[in-house]
Amino acid sequence: MKRILVIDDAATVRLYHRSILESAGFEVTEAVNGLEALERVAEAPFDLYLVDVNMPKLDGYGFLRELRGKNQLPQAPAIMVSTEAAANDQAQAFLSGANLYQVKPVRPERLLSHVQTLLGMTPTDVGRPS
Amino acid sequence: MALEFKKTTVIASDLLGVEDAEILLEWLIKHPRGRINLSACTHLHAANLQVLMAAKPKVSAWPRDGVLADWLRAALTP
Amino acid sequence: MNPLLDQFLTEGRDVLQSIGERLLQLEDSPNDAALMDELFRLVHTLKGNSGLFDLPEMTRVLHAAEDLMDAARDGRVPFDRALADRLLEAMDFVATLIDEIAEAPDDTPPSTARHAGDAVRLGEALRSLLQDDSPPLDADGTQEIPQDAPPALYRTDAGPDLSALPEQTRQDLRQRLDAGESLCWLGYEPEEECFFKGEDPFHQMLQLGAPLWHRLEAREDWPALAELDAYRCVLRFEAIVSASPERLAEHFRYVPDQVDILPLSALMQTDTPQASATAIGPEAAWSFDRVLAAQREILALSDTPPWLDGRLRAVAASLSAAFISVDRAIEVETLEPALASALAARSPAPLLAWLDARQPPTEIGEAADIDAGAPTDSSGAKAPEAEAVRFGRRAEDHLTNPRTLKVDQAKIDRLMNLIGEMVVAKNALPYLAGRAEDVFGVRELAREIKTQYAVINRIAEEMQDAIMQVRMMPVSFVFQRFPRLVRDIAHKLGKEVRLVMEGESTEADKNIIEALADPLVHIVRNSLDHGLEMPEERRAAGKPSEGRLNISARQESDRVLIEIADDGRGIDPNRIRRKAYERGLIDETALERLSDQEAINLVFAAGFSTAEQVTDLSGRGVGMDVVRNAIARVNGAIDLRSQLGQGTSLRLSLPLSMAVTNVMIIESAKQRFGVPMDSVAETVRVARHDIRTIKHRRTTVLRGRLVPLLSLNELLALNAEQIPNDDDEFAVLVVRVDQEYLGIIVDDCRETIDIILKPLAGFLGGLNGYAGSALLGDGSVLLVFNPRELL
Numbered sequence: 001m002k003r004i005l006v007i008d009d010a011a012t013v014r015l016y017h018r019s020i021l022e023s024a025g026f027e028v029t030e031a032v033n034g035l036e037a038l039e040r041v042a043e044a045p046f047d048l049y050l051v052d053v054n055m056p057k058l059d060g061y062g063f064l065r066e067l068r069g070k071n072q073l074p075q076a077p078a079i080m081v082s083t084e085a086a087a088n089d090q091a092q093a094f095l096s097g098a099n100l101y102q103v104k105p106v107r108p109e110r111l112l113s114h115v116q117t118l119l120g121m122t123p124t125d126v127g128r129p130s
Numbered sequence: 131m132a133l134e135f136k137k138t139t140v141i142a143s144d145l146l147g148v149e150d151a152e153i154l155l156e157w158l159i160k161h162p163r164g165r166i167n168l169s170a171c172t173h174l175h176a177a178n179l180q181v182l183m184a185a186k187p188k189v190s191a192w193p194r195d196g197v198l199a200d201w202l203r204a205a206l207t208p
Numbered sequence: 209m210n211p212l213l214d215q216f217l218t219e220g221r222d223v224l225q226s227i228g229e230r231l232l233q234l235e236d237s238p239n240d241a242a243l244m245d246e247l248f249r250l251v252h253t254l255k256g257n258s259g260l261f262d263l264p265e266m267t268r269v270l271h272a273a274e275d276l277m278d279a280a281r282d283g284r285v286p287f288d289r290a291l292a293d294r295l296l297e298a299m300d301f302v303a304t305l306i307d308e309i310a311e312a313p314d315d316t317p318p319s320t321a322r323h324a325g326d327a328v329r330l331g332e333a334l335r336s337l338l339q340d341d342s343p344p345l346d347a348d349g350t351q352e353i354p355q356d357a358p359p360a361l362y363r364t365d366a367g368p369d370l371s372a373l374p375e376q377t378r379q380d381l382r383q384r385l386d387a388g389e390s391l392c393w394l395g396y397e398p399e400e401e402c403f404f405k406g407e408d409p410f411h412q413m414l415q416l417g418a419p420l421w422h423r424l425e426a427r428e429d430w431p432a433l434a435e436l437d438a439y440r441c442v443l444r445f446e447a448i449v450s451a452s453p454e455r456l457a458e459h460f461r462y463v464p465d466q467v468d469i470l471p472l473s474a475l476m477q478t479d480t481p482q483a484s485a486t487a488i489g490p491e492a493a494w495s496f497d498r499v500l501a502a503q504r505e506i507l508a509l510s511d512t513p514p515w516l517d518g519r520l521r522a523v524a525a526s527l528s529a530a531f532i533s534v535d536r537a538i539e540v541e542t543l544e545p546a547l548a549s550a551l552a553a554r555s556p557a558p559l560l561a562w563l564d565a566r567q568p569p570t571e572i573g574e575a576a577d578i579d580a581g582a583p584t585d586s587s588g589a590k591a592p593e594a595e596a597v598r599f600g601r602r603a604e605d606h607l608t609n610p611r612t613l614k615v616d617q618a619k620i621d622r623l624m625n626l627i628g629e630m631v632v633a634k635n636a637l638p639y640l641a642g643r644a645e646d647v648f649g650v651r652e653l654a655r656e657i658k659t660q661y662a663v664i665n666r667i668a669e670e671m672q673d674a675i676m677q678v679r680m681m682p683v684s685f686v687f688q689r690f691p692r693l694v695r696d697i698a699h700k701l702g703k704e705v706r707l708v709m710e711g712e713s714t715e716a717d718k719n720i721i722e723a724l725a726d727p728l729v730h731i732v733r734n735s736l737d738h739g740l741e742m743p744e745e746r747r748a749a750g751k752p753s754e755g756r757l758n759i760s761a762r763q764e765s766d767r768v769l770i771e772i773a774d775d776g777r778g779i780d781p782n783r784i785r786r787k788a789y790e791r792g793l794i795d796e797t798a799l800e801r802l803s804d805q806e807a808i809n810l811v812f813a814a815g816f817s818t819a820e821q822v823t824d825l826s827g828r829g830v831g832m833d834v835v836r837n838a839i840a841r842v843n844g845a846i847d848l849r850s851q852l853g854q855g856t857s858l859r860l861s862l863p864l865s866m867a868v869t870n871v872m873i874i875e876s877a878k879q880r881f882g883v884p885m886d887s888v889a890e891t892v893r894v895a896r897h898d899i900r901t902i903k904h905r906r907t908t909v910l911r912g913r914l915v916p917l918l919s920l921n922e923l924l925a926l927n928a929e930q931i932p933n934d935d936d937e938f939a940v941l942v943v944r945v946d947q948e949y950l951g952i953i954v955d956d957c958r959e960t961i962d963i964i965l966k967p968l969a970g971f972l973g974g975l976n977g978y979a980g981s982a983l984l985g986d987g988s989v990l991l992v993f994n995p996r997e998l999l
Contacts, residue, residue, distance in 0.1 A: 009249070012216040012257040019212060054252055068518025075521035077529060083256045094506045097519045099526040100499060105260045113491035117499050120529030120537075148403055151438040159433045176410035177403050177438050184430035197418045201410075205424035 001027045002119050003044075007037040007063065008052035008081075013104070017050055017081075020108045021115065034058025038066055041073070048118055049078040051098065053089065061096040068097035077118040081106060138163065139190060143170035151177035158185040165190045173198065182206055213309070213317060216257050220306045223254050227299050231292050238287045248277040251295075254302065264429045265320045265327035266305050272334040273298050279338050291337055298330050328432050377421050381448065381472060384420070387763060388680065388715045390452040391420070391472040396445040397427060398466055403439050407463075410443075416459065419447035448472065470497075492533065499530045500567055507556040507563065520550050523559060531566070539566055620678060625983055627671045628964035632984055634668050635961050637661040672964070676717060676865040683761045683770065684712035686725045690732060690759060697736045704743050704753055705736060710760035716768045717865040719966070723842040724770070724862065727835040731772050731858055732757070734832070739776035739856050749853065751775065766864050773857035779850040781807035788813065808850050812836045840996065841979065869965045871982075871992055873958040874941060876920045877928040882963065882992035884979060889944045891957045893937040908940075908951065915942065917951040923998050924977075931955045943995040950999060965992060 004026050006017045018028045029046070031037035033055040040046075049067070051060040058066075060080055068075065080098035082089055090101040100114060132150055134141040140157055158164055158181065166182070168174075169191035174182075183205055192199040230247045234240065255270035273295060279285040305320050312318040373381075385391055394416075398409035413422075423446040430436065449456070453469050460467045503523045513519075524547040528540045546562035637657055645654035687709055698705040716724075740746075740755035747753050758773045781804040788794045788810045794802070802810075811832045832848075839846050844862040871882035872891070894908050899917060901907075906917040917940065921928050930953045932938045940951040963982035979994035 010253040010257050011219045012212065012260065013253075015212055015215045016260050054249055056246065056249060065513070065515050068515035068522060071517055073518075075518050075525055077522055077526040083252070083259065094502070095509060095511065095513070097515055097522060099506065099522055100502050104256055109491055110495075113495040114499070117492060117495035117533045118526055118529050120532035122533055122535050148408070148439075155433070155436060155438050162433075173411060173414065175403075175408050176398070176441060176443060179410050179424075180426070180441065180443060181436065181438050183424075183426060183443075184436050185433055197414060200418070201414070201422060201424060204422060 001025070002047045002121075003027045003029065004048045004050060004115070005029050005031060005037060005040055005046040006050045007031045007034065007055070007060065008050075009033055009055040010052070013052065013081075016105070017111070020111055021050075024112050024115075026115070034060065034063030034066070037063050041067060041070075045073050045076065047076050048115060049076060050115075051078055051080050053080060053082040053093070060098075061092060064093075064097040079114060079118065133157075139165045139167055141167045141170070142174065144172055146171060146174035146178045148175045148177050151175065151181050154178055155181045155185070158187055163188075167191045168193045168199075168202065170194075171198075179205065213261070216261065217306055217310050219257065220254060220302070223250050224299055224303050224306070226250050227254075228296070231295060234287060235289070235292055241281075244277075244281045244287065248274070248281045251277050261317050263305070263309075263317060263320060265323045266302055268327045268429070269298050269301055269330045269334070272331040276334045276337055285337060294334050294337060298334060301326060301330055325432065328435055332435075373421060377448075381420060384450065385472060386677075388682075388713065389450055391448060391450055392453050392456055393468075393470045393472055394445075394447050394449060394456055395468040395470075396460070396463075396466060398441045398443060398445075398463065400440045400442065402441050402463075402466075409441065409445065412460070413445050413447065416447065416449050416451065416456075419449045422447040470494075496530050496534050499526055500563065503527055503530075504560070504563060507560040509556070512554060516554060517551055520547065520556060520559060523556070524550075527559070527563065536566075620675070624675050624679070624964065627668070627675050628983055631668050631672065631962050631964065632982075634661065634664050637664065679718045679865070680715040681718050681721050682713050682715050683721060683724070683768070685721050686728055687712050687759065687761070689729075693729065693732065694736065694757060697733060701736060702742060703736065703740055703755060705740060705755045705757055708756065708758045710758070711762045714761040714763050714768060715864075716862060720768070720842050720844075720862050720865070723838060723844075724860070727838045727860075728759075728770070728772070730835050732759070735772060735774045735776065735856065739774040739778075741777050745777075749777075763864065768862045768864055770860040770862070771857060772860075773855060775855040778852040778854055778856055779808050779811065779848075780852050781805075784808060784810050805849075808848055811848065812846075837997065841994070869963055869982075869992070870960055871963055871965075871990075872941075872960045873990070874920075874939075874954045875956040875958060876924075876930070876954045877926040878955075879926075880958075880988075880990060881920075882982065882990045883941060883943070883995065884965075884992065885960055887943050887945070887995045889942045889949060892940050892942060892951075893933070893935075894940045894951070894953075896932060896936045896938065899938070910942065910949075910951075913949065915949050915951045917953055918999070919953045923952070924993075945996050945999055950995070952995070963990065963992070 004021055006014050006021070006028055007030075008014045008017070009032050014030045014032075018030065021028050029040055031040050035058045037049075037051075038058070049064075051063060053060040055063075060082075064078055064080070067073070067078070077099040078097065079100045079102055080093040080096075081102050081104055082093070083104045093101045099118065102111070102114070106114075132142060132144050132146050133153060134143070135157060138161065140154065146154070165188040167190045171193045172195060179202075182202075186206060189202070189206060192203065227247065227250050230243055230250065234243055234247065237243065251270060251274045255267060255274050258266045258270055276285065276291065276295070280287045280291060285291065301323075305323065308320065309317045381391060396409060396413065398407065402409060425444045425446075427442045427444050451459075453471050456467075456469045457464065460469075503526055506519065506523050524543055528543055531537065531540050531543075543559075543562060546558045549558040550556055638661060641654040641657040641661065644650050644657060690709065691707055694705055694707045735757055740757070741749070741751075743753035746755065756775045758771070761768060761770045763769075781802075784807045785794070785799055785802060788807075789796070789799050793810065793813050812835075813833060836846050839860055839862070842862060844860055847859040847861070848856070849859070850856040870885040872885055872888055874881050874883060892910065894917070898908050899906050902914075907914055908917055909915070919930050920926075920941075921930055930938060933956075938953045939955060939957050940953055941957060942949055942951050944950075963984075965980040965982055968978055968980055977993055977998040979992045982990045982992060984990050
């Protein structure tokens with residue numbers, strides 16, 4: 001089963017993402033900020049990261065830079081999810097190591113589609129237990 | 131004059147220019163139940179379009195030009 | 209209650225309480241940056257949460273509060289009593305809404321529209337504290353953005369949601385795409401200040417003509433009318449139009465950063481409901497494009513931070529996944545070495561090169577920027593040079609044209625052969641299922657094999673369809689030679705001819721188009737030679753001295769219709785009757801009996817030529833029979849109509865593609881042959897003693913009808929006797945040719961199979977009697993004969 005780490009300080013947003021992803025058969029782990037996310041990653045790396053920008057203690061950019069700096073880890077794709085549609089935020093996300101930038105709220109179908117693409121799932125894989 | 135104001139209806143004819151948007155907006159603010167007749171309208175500048183979309187007045191007649199009418203219908207009817 | 213909504217309300221109340229506490233603490237220590245930071249984040253969280261639901265009033269107020277807090281945090285606005293009061297007031301409003309939502313019985317939040325006025329007022333009150341109107345600075349100033357970082361390729365991820373289209377529209381789009389039309393989805397978000405630059409986005413859209421589908425929306429909720437700024441453009445246009453991406457890019461060349469153009473073909477190609485299990489849907493295609501665009505942008509970054517290795521590896525992982533997700537896993541094999549060299553060089557260049565080789569950049573609007581000269585009107589247009597610099601693209605990006613691929617014909621043919629083999633090979637599965645059941649007695653397995661067969665069968669059919677699409681080419685390939693040909697011939701004959709051509713872009717399979725070339729030239733020559741009169745003859749007949757020759761092509765369901773019509777002298781049925789009689793083609797009774805149309809059709813009889821004199825153009829001996837046979841060879845039909853004195857028209861009807869042919873395998877003289885099933889009426893066994901010889905011809909009686917019998921070996925000049933079975937019965941293939949039944953004696957009739965029939969090429973092409981050949985699963989070649997020509 002593909003494992004996804006959802007990192008957001010807002011419980012509602014985490015639940016929103018979790019319910020979308022779980023409905024498609026993914027295993028979802030949550031972290032409330034970048035520091036906690038790094039702890040989860042240290043336990044076992046994930047197949048994909050869904051990262052909020054603004055969080056206490058360590059924000060999304062900081063988390064990504066830390067993650068991408070860990071050379072011994074496999075480097076899974078990361079989607080940065082922000083409330084801002086500004087081009088600068090996207091550039092900042094890419095510089096930090098995100099692979100896709102999305103503006104909240106992401107439509108469920110679109111989120112799943114992006115996730116499936118970044119997990120290398122063909123349409124035949126989709127809908128099957130991963 | 132592209133805009134002609136009657137008691138409860140504004141009649142738009144020919145081309146509504148960018149400067150007409152403000153006049154149209156003012157009238158629609160004062161006449162919340164006002165209607166607009168677009169049958170003789172050949173084009174309206176996008177600023178007017180915004181005013182109509184925000185105010186959503188009743189349209190008593192659509193433009194004769196099919197393409198223009200199609201766009202307006204889609205934008206102005208719920 | 210909906211758990212997400214429940215969570216939202218719970219968290220909302222917690223956050224509101226925290227906001228209240230922090231506000232009070234801040235009044236005591238207004239310089240506590242950490243506290244300020246946390247307050248901002250709390251408001252930000254609440255705003256983000258409200259955006260998940262349709263709660264525009266709450267979102268509006270929280271958005272204003274967030275902007276204000278952002279300014280306060282950055283020190284642009286002093287944190288004072290007034291600010292705290294406004295914020296508390298706003299949070300009270302949010303709390304009211306939350307209570308209201310909690311009390312609603314439904315699973316979805318109720319409309320809070322009646323608070324719209326309050327929301328506007330509160331929003332304005334909060335914003336009035338923001339003296340400085342400039343946009344907030346980059347909130348997270350931890351890193352400088354390099355100068356050459358490219359801007360966003362797209363502002364938001366607002367792609368086309370094609371699944372939302374009405375089914376009828378989708379069908380229409382599909383048909384148009386299948387017919388070769390170039391369709392694009394267009395999203396246009398004019399910038400807010402565009403009205404001040406003299407632009408009219410609506411006019412720009414209307415100039416595109418009637419779209420096939422369109423949508424017009426506001427990018428944000430409309431405020432109360434009194435608050436409306438009519439001159440701040442917040443419109444969003446979407447349309448699907450029949451135009452090439454290049455044309456659209458040209459149309460919007462002054463605002464390339466405000467439009468998204470996406471060719472529809474990629475999105476809809478495989479999007480049939482029946483194919484949903486394996487097809488790359490529109491969402492997936494969109495994701496693939498977006499993921500690639502994002503990786504391209506990341507690879508264009510020129511900084512070298514300590515985490516560069518990880519960034520490159522993550523890009524490689526994303527690219528690998530994206531290609532696998534669209535069933536292009538095989539291309540990923542070369543990605544690993546590209547990543548290795550990128551890591552070694554600490555440079556994204558090798559990965560970028562890999563990506564460019566797979567998927568050339570498809571930035572739209574740049575080509576147009578280059579072509580369009582400096583605009584003379586500077587008020588509404590940006591200079592192209594400035595645009596190019598702003599995009600910071602590499603020069604070679606401009607040179608590639610990613611939408612068409614030149615592929616060697618042989619490669620396509622190989623693919624077609626392989627698909628043909630696949631089509632044949634899959635035919636073995638039903639037999640296997642049969643054997644599993646009958647021979648080995650495992651029904652369960654037999655059923656599973658049949659299920660798998662159904663899947664493979666469907667994929668094979670789609671593959672056929674796909675390759676057929678690739679092989680389509682326009683009839684203009686043949687038509688383009690006609691203007692010159694007509695001019696030259698007319699000149700030579702001293703005739704005046706006006707050529708009118710229509711529908712040159714109509715497409716058909718390459719084989720069909722190529723098979724059409726010679727017959728069409730012949731027909732056109734015939735028209736010029738025999739159909740159209742000399743100018744003086746035309747004038748005498750009261751016609752304009754200039755003759756008309758119309759050549760048109762159009763598609764009608766799964767066939768291509770080509771019509772060649774002239775307004776010449778037409779065909780005289782009486783003259784045809786006389787001539788056919790003179791040449792012994794018909795007897796006296798037929799002379800009387802033939803209708804005019806039947807008489808006219810005699811021109812297709814072998815060896816018929818009506819020319820008064822033999823010219824060097826039409827030549828001798830080659831007549832309309834050759835034309836008809838050539839058309840019949842590709843399963844085409846020809847229809848001739850003529851009105852004496854008014855003109856002649858020939859209508860060719862051809863299949864769109866050389867689709868799969870169902871043939872029966874027969875054996876004769878130890879060889880296998882194929883016969884198209886549509887010409888086989890039935891197969892029977894005829895005992896030797898039931899065959900009689902009447903007038904030197906063998907015949908038999910089938911269901912009370914006398915059927916002439918012919919031996920296939922004799923027809924094919926194979927030196928062998930037909931072999932009967934153990935009961936001394938012959939296998940007979942009954943075929944129907946021109947309403948007549950004929951029996952062909954073969955050695956054995958076998959199974960029927962699907963094949964992709966290919967016309968015989970080279971000198972074999974001249975061989976009469978064969979419809980073509982096909983490659984079988986075992987690699988052998990099957991010759992398929994054409995009964996009509998054989999007899």
